[in-house]
Structures are given as structure tokens and as C-alpha cells.
Amino acid sequence: MAAYERVLVEIAAGIGSVTLNRPEKLNAFDRAMCDELLEALRLLSGSDGVRVIAMTGAGRAFCAGADLGVLGSDGPALVAAGKDVALALRRAPQPVLAVVNGAAAGGGANLALACDYRIASDQASIGQVFHKLGLVPDWGGTFFLPRLVGTSKALELVWSARMVPAAEALDLGLFDRVVPHARLASDARALAAAWAAQPPSAVRRAKAALYRSEAGGGALEAVLDLEITQQNELFATPDVRARIAGGASIAKRSD
Numbered sequence: 001m002a003a004y005e006r007v008l009v010e011i012a013a014g015i016g017s018v019t020l021n022r023p024e025k026l027n028a029f030d031r032a033m034c035d036e037l038l039e040a041l042r043l044l045s046g047s048d049g050v051r052v053i054a055m056t057g058a059g060r061a062f063c064a065g066a067d068l069g070v071l072g073s074d075g076p077a078l079v080a081a082g083k084d085v086a087l088a089l090r091r092a093p094q095p096v097l098a099v100v101n102g103a104a105a106g107g108g109a110n111l112a113l114a115c116d117y118r119i120a121s122d123q124a125s126i127g128q129v130f131h132k133l134g135l136v137p138d139w140g141g142t143f144f145l146p147r148l149v150g151t152s153k154a155l156e157l158v159w160s161a162r163m164v165p166a167a168e169a170l171d172l173g174l175f176d177r178v179v180p181h182a183r184l185a186s187d188a189r190a191l192a193a194a195w196a197a198q199p200p201s202a203v204r205r206a207k208a209a210l211y212r213s214e215a216g217g218g219a220l221e222a223v224l225d226l227e228i229t230q231q232n233e234l235f236a237t238p239d240v241r242a243r244i245a246g247g248a249s250i251a252k253r254s255d
Contacts, residue, residue: 004021004036004039004040005032005036006020006021006022006030006032006033006036007019007020007021007033007036007037007040008021008058009040009044011044011047011049011050013193013196014049014052014193014196015050015052015053015054015189015192015193015196016044016050016052016053016094017053017054017056018037018040018041018044018053018054018055018056019055019056019057019058020033020037020055020056020057020058020062020063021058022058022067023057023058023059023060023061024059025067026057026059026060026063026064026102027058027061027062027063027064027108028063028064028065028066028067028068028108029063029065029066029067029078029081029107029108030069030070030074031070031077031078031081034077034078034081034084034085035081037085038081038084038085038088041053041085041089041092044092045088045091045092045094050094051094051195051196051198051200051203052094052096052097052193052195052196053092053094053095053097054096054097054099054188054192055096055097055098055111055115056098056099056100056101056188057102057108059102060101060102060103061101061102061103061108062098062100062101062102062103062104062108062111062112062124063104063105063107063108063111064103064105064106064108065105065106065107065108065109065129066078066106066107068244071133071244071247072244072245075231075235075244076228076231076232076235079138079139079227079232079235080228082110082138082139082140082224082227082228083140083221083224083225083227083228085111085114085139086110086111086114086139086140086220086224087220087221087224089111089114089115089116090114090211093207093208094200094207095116095117095192095203095207096114096115096117097116097117097118097119097188097191097192097195098111098115098117098119098120099119099120099184099185099188100112100118100119100120100121100124100126100175101120101121101124101181101184102121102123102124102125103124103125103126103127103163104124104125104126104127105125105126105127105163106128106137106139107139109126109127109128109129109141110128110138110140110141110144110145111139112126113140113141113145113148113174114139114140114144116207117177117191118174118175118176118177119176119177119178119179119184119187119188119191120166120169120170120175120177120179121166121178121179121180121184122166122167122178122179122180122181123166123181124166124169124175124178125163125164125166125169126163126164126169126174127162127163127164128141128145128157128158128161129161129162129163130158130161131158131159131161132161132243133240133244133247134234134239134240134243135231135235136227136230136234137158137227138227138228138231140220140224140227141158142154142223142226142227143220143223143224145157145158147214148172148173148174149172149173149174153172177191
């Protein structure tokens with residue numbers, strides 16, 4: 001098993017667990033964390049001993065998206081990493097379960113949406129907060145969001161840049177199940193164990209067939225490429241640079 005710092009990986013009883021491990025940064029992404037996450041996902045998805053992958057965050061957040069401290073310099077690399085991670089999640093033959101323990105914002109929201117199923121704490125929230133920095137959704141958000149909530153609601157969520165509380169997220173279909181915070185870990189384990197007990201060849205074929213039916217061809221990859229182009233164009237604008245430079249105050253207001 002490879003050793004990581006920003007991502008914790010464990011395999012037990014057929015379940016590969018991935019924990020984003022920058023709790024002091026609300027598990028926000030820097031380049032090293034993106035690299036570790038991608039490597040961990042490739043490791044787990046390529047293992048015949050892993051029947052389900054479960055992802056969560058350490059501490060009080062699931063993932064706050066990009067680390068604003070490095071977004072100004074590493075923004076294009078972080079956006080590009082989102083394509084690799086989203087495709088790794090969707091191409092993983094196993095079911096991928098997002099265990100949303102707290103706030104999932106920006107790229108962190110779309111990390112959760114890229115998973116096959118989302119079980120969330122009643123204290124969790126999720127939001128497309130990109131417009132607060134003058135940016136557009138990345139990490140697959142423009143692909144996943146309208147498929148879950150419809151185009152008009154997706155536009156409202158993007159334009160408002162608001163964090164959606166757990167109960168509303170459940171109603172909208174952003175979360176698939178919401179449980180009391182104290183039960184999140186145990187309920188997620190039980191769900192993952194139930195899936196892991198199913199015949200793996202059937203489970204993997206069902207996932208592949210359902211996504212092929214939904215998206216077809218290279219639709220996801222094309223959308224991810226468009227997101228990268230849009231985001232890189234925006235990173236070059238003075239407005240975005242100013243907003244990123246003042247990002248610490250934005251983060252505090254959003255917390």
C-alpha cells in the first residue's frame with residue numbers, strides 16, 4: 001500500500017476507504033493532494049480485492065474545493081486535475097460512495113457529485129460557490145449538476161453561489177440519503193458492505209451500462225474539456241485575480 005500524507009487509504013472487507021486529510025484547510029485541494037487522490041483512486045479501482053470505494057473528509061468538512069492560498073498560482077493545474085479525478089471516479093468499475101460529513105463546496109461539491117451515490121450527514125451542505133470568485137463550475141459540475149436537478153435549477157444553484165443545506169440537497173437529488181451526523185460513519189459502512197456483498201462482475205457491468213446509457217460516447221470528457229477552457233480564460237482576467245487575492249475573506253463569510 002502506498003503511503004500518502006494528504007489522503008488516507010484503507011482496505012478492509014472489500015471496501016477501499018479514501019479520506020481527504022487536510023482538516024486544517026477544510027480538506028481543500030492543492031496540487032499534492034490532487035496527485036495523491038488520483039493515485040489512490042487508480043490504486044483502488046485497479047484492485048480486484050476492492051469491491052466498493054468510499055470517500056469522505058477528515059474533520060468537519062468534506063472538501064472546500066481549491067485551496068485559495070494556491071489558487072492564484074496553481075489554478076490551471078487544479079482545474080486540469082479535476083478532469084482526471086472525475087474521469088477516474090466514473091471509470092472506476094466499483095461503486096463509489098461519497099460520505100459527505102460536512103461542507104462540500106466548489107470543486108469539493110463536484111467531487112461528491114462525480115461519485116455514484118452520496119450519503120450525507122444532516123449537518124452537511126453542498127454548493128456551487130464558483131461565482132464568488134468570478135469563476136464557473138469545474139470538476140464536472142456543468143455535466144453532473146443538470147443531470148441531477150435539471151437545467152433551470154442547476155443555473156439557479158450556480159448563479160446564487162449558495163450553500164444548500166442537507167434537507168434541501170436531499171429533496172433536489174444532490175444527496176441520495178441524509179442521516180443523523182452521529183450515524184453517518186456506521187450507516188455508510190453498512191451501505192458499502194451491502195454493495196460489496198453483491199456479485200462484483202454484475203455490479204461492475206451494471207455501473208458501466210447505466211452510465212453508457214445516460215451519457216453516451218465521450219460527452220463527459222467533452223464537457224470537462226470545455227470547463228478547463230472556460231476556467232483558464234477566467235483565471236487570466238483581472239476580476240478573478242482580485243477575487244482570488246481577497247479569497248480569505250470570502251472563505252470566512254462562506255464558512
